[in-house]
Amino acid sequence: MIVAEQKPLEEIRRMIIPYERVLILGCGTCMTVCDAGGEREVSFLHSALRVAQAKSGNETHTFSEYTLKRQCDPEFLDVLDDKIDDVDTVLSLGCGIGVQALAERFPALPVLPGVNTSFMGMAKELGVWDERCAACGDCRLEETAGICPITRCTKGILNGPCAGTKNGKCEANKDMDCAWVLIYKRLERLEQLEKMRRYYPMRNFRAIPRPKRITSKISVDVVDVGEDNG
Amino acid sequence: MANSLFEEKLNSNEFLVTTEIGPPKGADVSEMVHHIDLLKDNVDAINITDHQSSVMRFPSLGGCLLVKERGGEPILQVTCRDRNRLALQADLLLAYSRDICNVLCLTGDSIDVGDHKEAKPVFDADSVQLLRMIRTMESGKDMSGEDLKGALKFCIGASVHPEADFIEPQLIKFEKKVAAGAQFFQTQGIFDLASLRRFMQYASQFDVRILAGIIVLASARMARYMNDNVPGIIVSEAIIDELAGVEKGKGLEKGIEIAARLIKTIKEENLCHGVHIMAVGNERIVPEILEQAKLPSMPTKAQ
Numbered sequence: 350m351i352v353a354e355q356k357p358l359e360e361i362r363r364m365i366i367p368y369e370r371v372l373i374l375g376c377g378t379c380m381t382v383c384d385a386g387g388e389r390e391v392s393f394l395h396s397a398l399r400v401a402q403a404k405s406g407n408e409t410h411t412f413s414e415y416t417l418k419r420q421c422d423p424e425f426l427d428v429l430d431d432k433i434d435d436v437d438t439v440l441s442l443g444c445g446i447g448v449q450a451l452a453e454r455f456p457a458l459p460v461l462p463g464v465n466t467s468f469m470g471m472a473k474e475l476g477v478w479d480e481r482c483a484a485c486g487d488c489r490l491e492e493t494a495g496i497c498p499i500t501r502c503t504k505g506i507l508n509g510p511c512a513g514t515k516n517g518k519c520e521a522n523k524d525m526d527c528a529w530v531l532i533y534k535r536l537e538r539l540e541q542l543e544k545m546r547r548y549y550p551m552r553n554f555r556a557i558p559r560p561k562r563i564t565s566k567i568s569v570d571v572v573d574v575g576e577d578n579g
Numbered sequence: 580m581a582n583s584l585f586e587e588k589l590n591s592n593e594f595l596v597t598t599e600i601g602p603p604k605g606a607d608v609s610e611m612v613h614h615i616d617l618l619k620d621n622v623d624a625i626n627i628t629d630h631q632s633s634v635m636r637f638p639s640l641g642g643c644l645l646v647k648e649r650g651g652e653p654i655l656q657v658t659c660r661d662r663n664r665l666a667l668q669a670d671l672l673l674a675y676s677r678d679i680c681n682v683l684c685l686t687g688d689s690i691d692v693g694d695h696k697e698a699k700p701v702f703d704a705d706s707v708q709l710l711r712m713i714r715t716m717e718s719g720k721d722m723s724g725e726d727l728k729g730a731l732k733f734c735i736g737a738s739v740h741p742e743a744d745f746i747e748p749q750l751i752k753f754e755k756k757v758a759a760g761a762q763f764f765q766t767q768g769i770f771d772l773a774s775l776r777r778f779m780q781y782a783s784q785f786d787v788r789i790l791a792g793i794i795v796l797a798s799a800r801m802a803r804y805m806n807d808n809v810p811g812i813i814v815s816e817a818i819i820d821e822l823a824g825v826e827k828g829k830g831l832e833k834g835i836e837i838a839a840r841l842i843k844t845i846k847e848e849n850l851c852h853g854v855h856i857m858a859v860g861n862e863r864i865v866p867e868i869l870e871q872a873k874l875p876s877m878p879t880k881a882q
Contacts, residue, residue: 503689503691503700504659504660504686504687504689504700504702504705505702506686506702506705507705507708508705508706508707508708508752508755509707509748509749509751509752509755510748510749510752511686511706511810511811512738512739512740512743512749512767512810512811513688513689513692513810513811514743514745515744515813516744517745519689520688520689520691520692520810520811521689521690521691521692522691529748530745530748533745533747533748533751542751545748545751546751546754546755548707548711548755548758548759549708550708550711551664551703551704551708551712551722552703554703
């Protein structure tokens with residue numbers, strides 16, 4: 350899933366200064382799971398903004414809140430049609446994709462990002478998420494025992510550990526495991542160390558020309574949600 | 580073109596001594612030139628570091644040009660941290676065009692340990708890929724398969740960490756570097772000769788030259804700091820105790836003594852093919868270390 354962190358309250362307060370009526374918009378998928386922008390966080394942020402405004406005494410924002418099932422899919426945005434007429438901006442607690450989906454769907458509406466989208470990852474333990482995938486477009490996990498060196502090695506090295514690893518940790522962050530120590534140990538356990546002995550050439554960055562587009566291989570009739578049909 | 584002077588020496592059976600100079604932070608190169616002049620006739624080659632510890636400095640290529648100007652033999656350290664494959668190849672072309680043919684291929688320290696922590700880390704290549712890149716260029720093609728105008732020939736090396744606390748994956752990487760064409764290795768700092776002996780028992784099966792890295796420590800505090808903060812350095816407790824045992828102000832003297840002792844033993848026991856002295860900011864004391872280690876100043880340079 351996508352993992353994000355809510356922006357500091359002061360930054361959010363600065364962003365909304367030009368707008369009177371602010372809709373705080375949560376997202377029911379990833380942002381809910383990572384505690385950054387689900388219904389609960391929308392409600393907390395709503396209260397925090399009201400309290401801050403009351404303290405400052407000279408602001409006149411009015412806030413409303415709503416949480417979509419998903420912000421990143423145009424069909425889930427339809428329910429906003431009758432909500433956005435009454436607001437001057439949407440403060441989105443969706444990820445960067447959600448913010449952009451809103452901006453595309455509502456060309457005349459200012460959309461503000463309420464979270465910093467951080468990475469694709471997974472819950473490591475309660476309240477802790479770790480990055481796991483860099484969306485490189487060229488998955489090599491078969492070669493590396495299911496542990497991604499592009500994401501988990503700070504240098505994205507493909508051919509084994511650098512000399513900076515110590516106590517199984519990374520030179521850039523002593524709390525983080527060295528990806529190549531993990532890969533070695535797991536390949537050894539799987540009796541596949543020959544995979545580490547192979548030479549891996551430089552990555553092909555054309556596998557991920559940005560911005561990237563993927564077209565479904567399934568029948569276009571089924572998936573076509575083009576503008577004419579919208 | 581003929582082999583570089585350093586490559587010829589690698590192919591001889593001489594005990595080799597290299598050292599390194601870290602360029603200044605700034606355009607005033609007078610101290611670096613002074614160090615080059617001081618060292619060039621005492622060693623077989625001088626490495627110029629490439630923003631070591633990810634701290635922005637005068638470039639390694641610029642330092643190598645100065646070594647050439649002063650009549651020394653440079654080893655260009657190239658890391659993959661700051662340049663993508665276009666820039667790496669271009670720098671190598673420039674180096675070769677100026678007769679800088681010895682290259683130490685490194686992945687490079689993480690951006691996070693340096694002084695520009697917000698910079699974009701590049702790492703388009705790693706050290707093994709860089710070695711292969713150079714061999715590809717020598718075949719007359721660039722990394723896109725296009726013809727290169729004019730022949731190239733480099734003498735290439737890499738690093739290895741015999742004292743790594745988990746050696747097996749490091750050895751796999753070492754073998755990949757050998758297979759990629761590395762001719763010489765300058766090791767990470769050696770503090771415990773037992774680990775060097777173990778490593779050489781294994782490494783002697785490969786046709787490569789190993790120069791043991793000797794880091795000159797100036798105090799127990801510096802040793803502990805390096806253990807905690809400098810990637811790839813593991814100073815043994817025995818060495819730290821030895822440094823801690825001297826009176827204040829005598830640390831560097833002790834560091835020189837330790838370095839000289841290590842070098843002397845490595846040479847006497849013929850443990851490996853030479854040493855690479857890293858004086859970390861104290862470049863001026865390298866001749867004294869060689870003197871104490873009873874290594875004659877370069878007879879071959881004087882001929």
